[in-house]
Structures are given as C-alpha cells and as structure tokens.
Amino acid sequence: MDSMSFILFGSTGDLAKRKIYPALYNLFIDKSMPASFSVVGLGRRNWSHEELQRNVEDAVRTFSRNPVDEEVMEKFLQTFRYHPLDVTKPEAYEDLYQYVQKREEELNIKDNRMFYLSVSPKLFDVIITNVKNSGLSDTQGWKRLIIEKPFGHDLESSRELNRKISTVFDEKEIYRIDHYLGKPMVQNLEALEHSNPVLQALWNKKYIANMQITASEIVGVEERAGYYDKVGAIRDMVQNHMLQLIMMTAMRLPNEINAENIRNEKKKVMEALRPLSKEDVAKNVVRGQYGPGIVNDEHAQGYLDEEGIEDDSKNDTYIAARLWIDNDFWKGVPFYIRTGKRMKEKSTRIVMEFKSPYGRRYEDQDLEPNLLIIEISPNKGVTLQLNSKNSLNNGKLEPVHINFSKDQRDLPEAYELLLLDAMRGDQTYFAHWDEVEMSWEWVQPILDVYEQDEAPLYLYEAGSMGPKAADRLIHEDGFQWW
C-alpha cells in the first residue's frame, strides 16, 4: 500500500476517539497500514504531540477490539503528530501545509494525502475552500477526501456541498462514509446471495412476500441533543443507512464485482424506487417520538424531557415506512423499514418473508411463514425459519430455526474495513454522489411534510417497539413486523 499522510480534521473529537483511532490501531497491529505513514491530528485545542498521543492511547485501550501490545502501541503512537489549527482561519493553512510537508520529508514519504473531515458538517465547506486555496491538495501523488455524515441537511444543501467539494476533488477521490456499508454482515450480503444458489433462486418477487429492515436502538438522544433535535431519525438514519440497506438488499449482482458495477446496480434500485408525493407521505410513512417508559427495568424519560430538547419539539425519533421498487425483480413486493431510538432492543436486521405456495397441504394449521433473517448488529448471523413436525406435540407443525452466527470478537469493526478500503483506493463500500442525491430526492417530500407539520406525530413508550401506527401500516397489507 502507498505511503501517505493522514490529515485528520477533528482529531480531538468523539468520533476520532471512539472509532478512528481504534480502527487505525487494529489495522496497524494486523499489518494492514502502509509501511510508512504520517498522521497529523488537527483541532483548536492547544495540545502537544504527546497529549494527542496520550489521548490516542487511551482511546485504543478503551475501545479497541484487539488487546494492546505495548511494543506495537509505542510504534503506532510515533506516527501521530498534533498541529493546532482553527479551520476557519485561512492564514493558518500555510503553516499546516508546511508542517505536512515537513513530516513527509522526515519520513521520506510521497505526497499522497488523505484528508479526513471528522468535524461538524458546518465546517466542511470552509475546510474544502482552505485546503484548496492553501495548495495542500495540489499533490504529485494521490489525494483523497473522507467525509463524514450528514452529507447535507436536505436535497439543496447536499447539492451545494457536493458542488463545492467537486471543485477540489473528483468523484473518484471522494469517500463518503456510511458506516453501515462497513458492517461485515452488510458486506456479506452479496456473497450470501451469490455463493448460495438456493438463496439466489429465491431472492426476488416470485418468492418473497415482503422485505423488512429494522434498525432499533435502546439509547435515546444521549449528549447529542443539539444535533439530533434538528435532524431526527429521517435524516440521521433513513436518508443514509436505511436507504443504503435497501440498495444493498435489492440490487441485482453484476457479473463482475467491482466498485463501479456495484454502485451502478445500487443506482438502478434508487431509480426504480417509487417517489412519494406529499399526499403519499401520511399513508406510507409513520413518524414517532418517544415518551416516558421503562428501559432495562428502569424509568426512562420522554424525549421532551431530555436535556437540550425544545419543550415543544416535534422531532421524529422513530420512522417506519413502506417503499416500492418498481422494477422487474421487485414489482409488487413491499419493503418496510423502521428505525428509532429508545426502543426495546438494539438490533439491525433484514428479514425476508417468503410467500406461501398455493394449494399447500397444511391449510388446517396456522403455519408461520418461512423467513430468512440476516442479523447485522450487534448479533451477526443468518437464520432460516422453516416449519417442521414436532413429534413431542402430536406431530404439530412448528417453526424451527437453522442458524449460524459469527464469532463477534473476531470480526473487524466497520471503520476498520472502510479505512482500509479508502487507503487502498477502493470505493465499493462508500456512497457515490448519485446514491446520496437520489436518497435526498426520495426523502425530501417527507422533510417538506414534517416542516409544515402536515402529518401526525405518534408518541410511543420508551422501551417499546414503536408507535401502534407502525403496526397498522404493515397490518394493512396483511403482514406483521418480524
């Protein structure tokens, strides 16, 4: 792998601590990092190199999946340097440029530069402008941009941001992170379908009655009120993660698996996704907000009582929706999504419910449908629900489960897989602009309806599986949530 500078905007922040440093360490210990690399951490704080290194060390000790090897840790920390920088000050970038070059010379590495924007989206624009004007992005080697979510606040702002970025980076140089695409079981979807002819044969409208994608969380808004109260579940989860999961589940696999082909197939799914008019929103989308309830046997306060939330906030902490993909493979199969905070369990999963064949033999018995359940996180595995006679219960047909689960500890974290791909220059599991733009296009009417408060906001009890209206949405079609 090419030697490079990893220039981290937001090196003193939460994401760097919880995800980026542990991921880099795990890649380092697995010998997946380039032989020579320089990490330059940036932030306004007046830290020394040693302070950054101490923080990196703490972060790795706290959050890494690998036990720490002291010798490896020492070498790892030596790659880190801190450079104080207020990103809003154009004149400060001249020093940064010189510092990055100095490290490149010291380490004798080429000017391959990875810019990682792990800062508030408000700062994306000013950083891009200053990186460009300072000359930092004029390299002989490659330059790449890793950019965190949210990518815009709505369709128009995302287009504006993309226009801005495109003046400095080509699409081939932009790595838009959606960490759900880095989850090992999401990356496994394609293999699961294509290495198993039995699943491949069934993965279409002929056999599937409906597809359900759930991403439920136990946590509430935590310390992110300022951010979350303005975005809600629709922008925080649906526009990106949930629609990416739909694309990954519904795409047809190209003959050759590479970034371009996969992204083309995902784009076709979005092109076929039936758009919602404003009138469709209330019929197909349910928004909810958690009230007080019981979580893990303890009282949990409602959203409006959380610190930093407006008293009369109408923000959605839960969204369920019915979607249709109008192409030859999925026409007539409803896709249901639901995601929310303060729900009963933490689970991200995809469930395919199979159709019941006509003229089946056991019409007198109340049979459960066959299900294929793909657990993405925190459990990782696949379960097939079939029916079988139970000779201990008068030969009654009962559901049985064929099941495999992955050893959780050995699997790399999403950020590890994504950072490795970005360093190798592989964009397969990063969101292409077309996908992001089409996702915003699909979501925009929902945002408009909520902005005007033209749809009901249903309360649900903390610790439940969401509002009753979401159950009604799926019952209308004769199905239930799995």
Ligand SMILES: NC(=O)C1=CN([C@@H]2O[C@H](COP(=O)(O)OP(=O)(O)OC[C@H]3O[C@@H](n4cnc5c(N)ncnc54)[C@H](OP(=O)(O)O)[C@@H]3O)[C@@H](O)[C@H]2O)C=CC1
């Ligand atoms: N945290 C998470 O779990 C997740 C975060 N994200 C995204 O990652 C990004 C970072 O989030 P997070 O780490 O939580 O944010 P934090 O608020 O924890 O960190 C923000 C970082 O930005 C730096 N910063 C702020 N203003 C300036 C400035 N004017 N000049 C230089 N640096 C500045 C801060 O450094 P200093 O204070 O030293 O100036 C700090 O390092 C956001 O885009 C967020 O949406 C995405 C998914 C999950």
Ligand SMILES: O=C1O[C@H](COP(=O)(O)O)[C@@H](O)[C@H](O)[C@H]1O
């Ligand atoms: O991007 C986000 O994702 C997390 C949920 O991620 P997971 O990997 O734990 O499923 C969510 O809590 C957060 O609000 C959102 O910004």
